[in-house]
Amino acid sequence: MDTHDAQGRLEQRLDELLARAGHIGADLLGLHSADSDEAAVEAEADEALLGQSALLELEIAQVRGALSRLKSGDYGVCISCGADITPARLEAMPEAAQCLACAEVGGKP
Ligand SMILES: [Zn+2]
Incomplete structure (x- = not known):
């Protein structure tokens, strides 16, 4: 198998994920306002962002x-x-850590 190719794809994927994580972090920090109505909406948005x-x-x-x-x-x-x-x-799925059979059983690594 061409692991060089896999490494390139994984590194690219890592870059994308880190960039998205950075945006979410910035959103979380930038959302908060003193207005209480808006604060409730923002709290929900925060929760969604935290899930992501x-x-x-x-x-x-x-x-x-x-x-x-x-x-x-x-x-x-x-x-x-x-x-x-x-x-x-x-x-x-270049980041796969388990074979299909183990992944389907849901065995924890
Ligand atoms: Zn397995």
Whole structure:
């Protein structure tokens, strides 16, 4: 498998995720006003942003994990059962840490 290609895609993905996380962080900081009506709306917006931010953090962790597995030579091997992850799966999801079977069972890494 061409791990060089995977590394390029993962690094690009990491950049995008970090940029989005940066925007969300800026939104969270910039939202607050003293007006109480607006504050309620902003609190809801904050919650949505925090949810997005949590998802982003998770994805960032997955991509970073994949990059470190590339470095250590464990990339493309399921972290749960040790089987090879299919190239098609890695193509669709370069940050995949588990083979399809383990991911479907929902086994935690
Ligand atoms: Zn597996």
